[in-house]
Every structure is written in C-alpha cells, then in structure tokens.
Amino acid sequence: MNEDIINIDHVSFCYKGASKGLLNDVSLKIRKGETVLLCGASGSGKTTIIRLVNGLIPHYYSGDLQGDVTVAGRDIRNTELYDLAGVVGTVFQNPRSQFFSIDTDGEIVFGPENIGLPPEEIKKRFADVKDEMQLQELLGRSIFGLSGGEKQRIACASVSALLPEVMLLDEPSSNLDIKAMNDLSNAVARWKGQGKTVIISEHRLWYVAPLVDRVIYMENGRIAHEWTGEEFRSLGKQKIKELKLRPVEFDPNETADTADASVSEDAVVIRDMYFSYNEKPHVIRRRKFSDYDEKDLDLNIPELRLPKGKVIAVVGHNGTGKSTFFRGVCGLLKRCTGTITADGKVYKGKERLRLCYMVMQDVNHQLFTDSVENEVLLSMEEEDKGRCEEILDSLGILEFKDKHPMALSGGQKQRVAVASAIASGAKLLLFDEPTSGLDYSHMEKVGSLLRKLADSGHTILVSTHDPELIAESCDYILKIEDGKVESLTRK
Amino acid sequence: MEMKLDPRTKLFMVLIVSTIVMMSATTPLLWAVRILITLIPLVLLVAEKKYSSALKFFLLYVTALVVNFVVLVNSDGGIVVSLLTGYCGIVVQFMPSVITAWYFIRTTKTDEFISAMQKMHVPDGLTISLAVVMRFFPTIAEEYRHINDAMKMRGIVLGGGNVVKMVEFRMIPLLFSCVNIGDELSAAAVTRGLGGTVKRSSVVDLRLTVKDIFMMALFLSAAILFIAVKYIR
Numbered sequence: 001m002n003e004d005i006i007n008i009d010h011v012s013f014c015y016k017g018a019s020k021g022l023l024n025d026v027s028l029k030i031r032k033g034e035t036v037l038l039c040g041a042s043g044s045g046k047t048t049i050i051r052l053v054n055g056l057i058p059h060y061y062s063g064d065l066q067g068d069v070t071v072a073g074r075d076i077r078n079t080e081l082y083d084l085a086g087v088v089g090t091v092f093q094n095p096r097s098q099f100f101s102i103d104t105d106g107e108i109v110f111g112p113e114n115i116g117l118p119p120e121e122i123k124k125r126f127a128d129v130k131d132e133m134q135l136q137e138l139l140g141r142s143i144f145g146l147s148g149g150e151k152q153r154i155a156c157a158s159v160s161a162l163l164p165e166v167m168l169l170d171e172p173s174s175n176l177d178i179k180a181m182n183d184l185s186n187a188v189a190r191w192k193g194q195g196k197t198v199i200i201s202e203h204r205l206w207y208v209a210p211l212v213d214r215v216i217y218m219e220n221g222r223i224a225h226e227w228t229g230e231e232f233r234s235l236g237k238q239k240i241k242e243l244k245l246r247p248v249e250f251d252p253n254e255t256a257d258t259a260d261a262s263v264s265e266d267a268v269v270i271r272d273m274y275f276s277y278n279e280k281p282h283v284i285r286r287r288k289f290s291d292y293d294e295k296d297l298d299l300n301i302p303e304l305r306l307p308k309g310k311v312i313a314v315v316g317h318n319g320t321g322k323s324t325f326f327r328g329v330c331g332l333l334k335r336c337t338g339t340i341t342a343d344g345k346v347y348k349g350k351e352r353l354r355l356c357y358m359v360m361q362d363v364n365h366q367l368f369t370d371s372v373e374n375e376v377l378l379s380m381e382e383e384d385k386g387r388c389e390e391i392l393d394s395l396g397i398l399e400f401k402d403k404h405p406m407a408l409s410g411g412q413k414q415r416v417a418v419a420s421a422i423a424s425g426a427k428l429l430l431f432d433e434p435t436s437g438l439d440y441s442h443m444e445k446v447g448s449l450l451r452k453l454a455d456s457g458h459t460i461l462v463s464t465h466d467p468e469l470i471a472e473s474c475d476y477i478l479k480i481e482d483g484k485v486e487s488l489t490r491k
Numbered sequence: 492m493e494m495k496l497d498p499r500t501k502l503f504m505v506l507i508v509s510t511i512v513m514m515s516a517t518t519p520l521l522w523a524v525r526i527l528i529t530l531i532p533l534v535l536l537v538a539e540k541k542y543s544s545a546l547k548f549f550l551l552y553v554t555a556l557v558v559n560f561v562v563l564v565n566s567d568g569g570i571v572v573s574l575l576t577g578y579c580g581i582v583v584q585f586m587p588s589v590i591t592a593w594y595f596i597r598t599t600k601t602d603e604f605i606s607a608m609q610k611m612h613v614p615d616g617l618t619i620s621l622a623v624v625m626r627f628f629p630t631i632a633e634e635y636r637h638i639n640d641a642m643k644m645r646g647i648v649l650g651g652g653n654v655v656k657m658v659e660f661r662m663i664p665l666l667f668s669c670v671n672i673g674d675e676l677s678a679a680a681v682t683r684g685l686g687g688t689v690k691r692s693s694v695v696d697l698r699l700t701v702k703d704i705f706m707m708a709l710f711l712s713a714a715i716l717f718i719a720v721k722y723i724r
Binding site: 054055056059060080081082083084085086088089090092094096097098099100101102103105106109110111112113114115116117118119122123126144158159162327330331332353354356357358360362364365366367368378379406420424 | 600601602622623625626629630633634637638640641642643644645646647659660663664667668671672675676677678679680681682683684685686687688689690691692693694696
C-alpha cells in the first residue's frame, strides 16, 4: 500500500509563449490509495499539476518542461496519451466540453472502445458502472438534455469505466449545486473505498474535506503548505480565511431563512409572469397562459416584490427554472408575459430589455468589440467618453481602456460586462452564477462589486450555489422551485 | 413500428437523394419517383418518433409542391409570382436531401456512426473529424442562442443597421467559444484514449438486415430509373 504511484521530481514548467513559469521546482510524491486535495488561488499551479499527471503536459499543452514525472512506473514524457488512458482518468471542470458522444450510453463506453477492449468486456463494465453509480435514470438520454450535475455524474462514470488506478478531478464542482456536489462526494468516497488514488484540485472544499488524506496548498507555482487531512480539518475558520480558501465546513445555518420578508417600501415589482416551453397547440389565437394548468407552466409568478437597491440571492437546484426566470425577467423569452414596475414606470414585453441587464455565466458571449472603451460606448444611446471613463474608473478597469476584452482575465471581463450594463442605464442587474469556478479572493471581489452596485441604487439579482457569497454579500434570498417563487427571505 | 436502419443504409440514402435532386424531373414518372424518395425519409422520421420535425418538413414540402404545380402554372408574370416561383422551386428541388440528411443526423448516435465508418474501412482521421462535426452542431446552436440573447440585451441584434457589424458581432464570440470548446473537448477525448494505435472496438453490433437491403435496392433503382429515363432512354 505504501509504494509511490506518482512521483513529481523537481519539475518546473512554463507554457509555450508565456513569460512566467507556472510551476517552479515542485516535488511531490503520492502514495497508492491516497486521496489528495490541491488547493490555492487561481493560477497557483493546481491545474498544471493535474495536467502533468494525466500527460496533457507535455503531450497536448506544449511548453518548457524540466524535471521528471512518473505515474505508475511510466515516465510521462515517453508515454503516449492513449497508453495512459487505462491508468489515469480525468474529470474536467466544464461539463459542456468533455463529452464526445451525444448520448449517455455512448459516452460511458467511449473510453473502453478507444482502448480496443472486447465488446463483452465493455458491456460488463457498463453494467458494473451503471449499478455502482446508480445511473439507471440517466441512461439512453441525450447529453444536451442533462443538467450540470447529471453531466458530471456521467463524466465520472465514463472515466470509471476505464478502471484507472489514478483519478484526477480538476475543479469538478464549479457548475454544480449542493445536491450534485454531494453526489460527487459520494463518487470520490467510492473510488477511495476501491483503493484508487484520487487527486482533486478544488476551490470549494466542504464536500471533499472530510475525505482527504492529505492537502497540498499551492502558491505561485510552489507547494507552500502541506497538511494531513486531520490537521487540515482542524485548522480553524480563521486560518482558512487567512489562506484565502473557501470554508472547509458547510454551515447551512449561514444561509438559513430567518423571516419571510414583506417588501412594502420601495420595490421593483414583477407581475403576471407566465411562460411555458410546451405551448398548447393553437390554430388562430394563442391560448392564454392563465388558462394553463399549473404543472404545464415553466414560469409561474403572479406577483413578486423585489426590494430596491439590495442584493438578492436567487437559489434553487440545477434545472429548477432559475435561468428561465432570469431570461423571463430580462424579456429574452419570446412569449413570456408579465410586467415589471420600477420607479413608478411600467415596463412591458421588450421594454424590459431596457430596464434589465444580465451578466452571463460565460461573459465571453457578451463581449463584441475590439476594445474595452468601445464595448462600453456600444451600450450608450449617445456616445459619451467622459461618462465611459467614469464608469470604468469606478470599476477599477480604466487602465485597460484600450485593451481587447478577450485579452483580459475572467474577472476583468466580468467587470467590462458590468460596465456596459451600467452604461446602458439598466436598473435591475442580473448575475448568472458569477462566482462559479472562482477562488476565495476573486469571489470576495465579486461580492464587493455586487455591494457597490446595490449601494449606487441598482437592484441586483444573483443566482448562485455558493453559501459563502450569500453569507457575505447578499441581503435577501429568493428561492425558486419549479418555476415558482417558494420564498423571499431577509438574511 | 420498429424501423431502425443501419447507418450505412442511411448514408447511402443521403448519397442517392443528393444525386437525384441534382437532376431535374421532366416527366410525371420522374416526379413520382422524386416525391416517393422524399416521403420515405419522412415516414422513417415518424417511425423514429421525430413527429414535429416530420410534420414541419411535410407541410413545407407539400405547400411548395402545391404552389409550384397548381398556383404558378396558370399565372403570368409579376414580381411576387417570380419570387414565389424561385422560392418554391428551391424548396421542391432541394428539400428531399435536407430531409434525408436531417433524418441521418437526428437518428444516428456517434457510436453507431463511428462503427459504420469503420466497417466501410474509412480512415479513422476522417471518421473522427466527421463525428466531431456531428457532435458540434447542437453545441453551436446552444452558443449561438446565448450570443443572440446578449445582443438583444445590448440592442444590437441588427448591428445598428450595419450588415457587416451584424455578422461580426455574432461570429466573433461564436468563434472564440467554439475554439475553446473544441480545445477542451479534444483534451478530454485524448485522455480517454482517442487516437491510439490499437484498433477501436465497438459495442454496437451493426448488421445489414433485410430492411436495409430492401431500402438500398429501392433507392438504387430510383436512381437508375432517373438516369435511364433522362440520359439513355
């Protein structure tokens, strides 16, 4: 049990074309059967270590690699990626881009087919994985109809089917809700029980913290701290905070409902918002949504009063209608009915687009021009360079004025999107999971940005699965369930 | 009714139908053949439970046919009529291959496609590129929808009246995200052994059945009939 399965020996690495090295003289030995957590800020080298072990460095991402990496007796440099497939398995961060097939069954057998196993053996493994991970209800489905959590379960299953000795998980929970994170935690526990070596790189720690044997803390491409699981779990909240890590324990009380909020004061009011993806057949006149049965509606909000100038967290499981709600509020859903009243003015139909602005989860979708300044000017009805500079300055991105938005970091891009939202004069800002995949200090920054926007009179709706963000930056919690408002509570 | 055809049969149908639509039908017999080879994939779509797309295709095709044969034959000139003639002509001419291709893409799983190509000894490089393309269509559609939403929020759906901008605003984010997704997708695929030297196996056991042979024979004879009537006589 005590032999080393992974040996990273004095490794330095620098991506091709990058001036700064991402790893500096890192040495790390991992024993067979160990469960290891890699933590630390974004860009500290966690992902690079994962890529060293699965061979994507140097075989897929090229760069300057010094030192030796050995995995299960194989020198990574001289081992082809396809020879590693049965030895090392990787679950990636983004569920949308790790599927090769378009159906779940095909995805699970994809790996075993690639390494040329006989069909009977593949069928046997398929059946084993299905039973072990309780996938019955997910089989035979289209990948495109799955929620993020379901996709990640299929990803785990398809890696499992290759029976690798080493499992790597690269920020696998970034897009998951709390229930799906528990599923993922079960998968890790199962692999651990089977004696597999598991390495997890992660920002959200609570769901894996109880399982890990060892914790490696990375900082600027070096291993800065190392704890046993026991030591790590007893570090205490204060120390974890100093290390800029997210909480190790999940405290449901922090987000617990206190009192139902009745918003009588200044409010943004949403009325009669109904929508269904499956419209009833009609010949000439469309049936009104109010005639629909409740269960046929994907959005069913007779009245909702949102406190003005506050940050409101929107919570609910994956696939429960949060994004439909957001698109409906913004006026992006074609037949979605309803009005929004703000500052005594009623916005109907497409007018809602002028009141609302959504900062999307993938901000790359909403950056269109070749410089940050143009991006903001594009949103203004009349170009006003003075005001543009003011907005950029208030968000701390004035220095990037002439840069191409795509050349900025994720957090900076988000700020550019916010800048164009402010420039458009939107009063109701919606953020779709703005902190997914962010480390603690970046999450803090987003949190203070939300606060600042609210203090300047904007009403903020933010959909999130991060209890930390809710605890630190939100005033109210709006719970959505099956397209209906379940509760609006003051935090 | 269970009507699962082999991917090879479907590919053959796509090939034949595409050939036939390139030749114009001149006699009632040829028109009948044309309509027949359009109706077959429609029926197959219904058999695979793709009701809504089958119905949409059917209505569009029938409307175009009726307009083409009944309305336009007896009318004379006019801008509306000539536009209609052009539009319906294109639909009637090329719809059959669109329907057949749609049928092929919507009812073939990636896995089946790859093993069918392997059985036909198509090189792996080509097979895998084609499989990725098939896999990518829905992704592009999804990304495009997000970008369109973003443009609506900015009020630039029409690019401020500038056609170049209208295309540019859509294409640039779309290209960025497709390149990113493609990159991550291939990284994920190679860590699961894609591109190895061992021969890929498959759990899909493809066999040509009587249905397949019947269908191929039917389509082949349609093509032969077309060529015989038009070019040999």
